[in-house]
Amino acid sequence: MKFLILMGVFSLPFFSFGQKTLEELLKVHNNNAVPYISVQELAMPKTEAVILDAREPEEYKVSRLKNAVFVGFNTFDLETTTSQLYNKQQHIVVYCSLGIRSETIAEKLKKAGYTNVYNLYGGIFEWKNEDFPVYNAAEQETDSVHAFSKVWGKWLLKGVKVY
Structure with a gap:
C-alpha cells in the first residue's frame, strides 16, 4: 500500500505538466477557436502573411521570426494592432x-x-525545432531562443535557451 501511495505522490507532477506530445499540451490549453498553421506551411516561399509576435518584450528582444511585428500579450492593445x-x-x-x-x-x-x-x-519553439531561422533585436540570425521558463522550455529542443 505504501508503494502505491508513494507512486501516486511522485507521479503527480508528471500528470500536471507531463503531456508527452505537443498535440496533447495544446489540447489541454487551447480551445481551437483559431485554426493552426504549421511551421512548414508558414516557411513556404508562397506563404505571405503578416506575422504577429504575442510574447513579452524580453522574449521578442532575444529571438523572433523574421519580419514579426511585436504585439505582446500582457500589454496587447487591439486598437494599436489593428491600426497596423x-x-x-x-x-x-x-x-x-x-x-x-x-x-x-x-x-x-x-x-x-x-x-x-x-x-x-x-x-517559435516548433519553428526552431524544425531548424528554421530566428533573429535577434539586431535582425541577425541567432541560435538563442527565449525559453519563457524552465517548465515550458522543455519543449524547445534545439537552439540555446535563454531565460
Whole structure:
C-alpha cells in the first residue's frame, strides 16, 4: 500500500505538466477557436502573411521570426494592432512560445472581424525545432531562443535557451 501511495505522490507532477506530445499540451490549453498553421506551411516561399509576435518584450528582444511585428500579450492593445493591419481579409499568423498565448490574441483579432487569422502550431519553439531561422533585436540570425521558463522550455529542443 505504501508503494502505491508513494507512486501516486511522485507521479503527480508528471500528470500536471507531463503531456508527452505537443498535440496533447495544446489540447489541454487551447480551445481551437483559431485554426493552426504549421511551421512548414508558414516557411513556404508562397506563404505571405503578416506575422504577429504575442510574447513579452524580453522574449521578442532575444529571438523572433523574421519580419514579426511585436504585439505582446500582457500589454496587447487591439486598437494599436489593428491600426497596423490593412484589411480584415489579409493572412495573419500569430505566434508565441508554443501557441497558447497566441491563440488568445488571434481570437481577439477574429472577434474584431479579421477572417484569415491563424495560430502558429508549436510557436517559435516548433519553428526552431524544425531548424528554421530566428533573429535577434539586431535582425541577425541567432541560435538563442527565449525559453519563457524552465517548465515550458522543455519543449524547445534545439537552439540555446535563454531565460
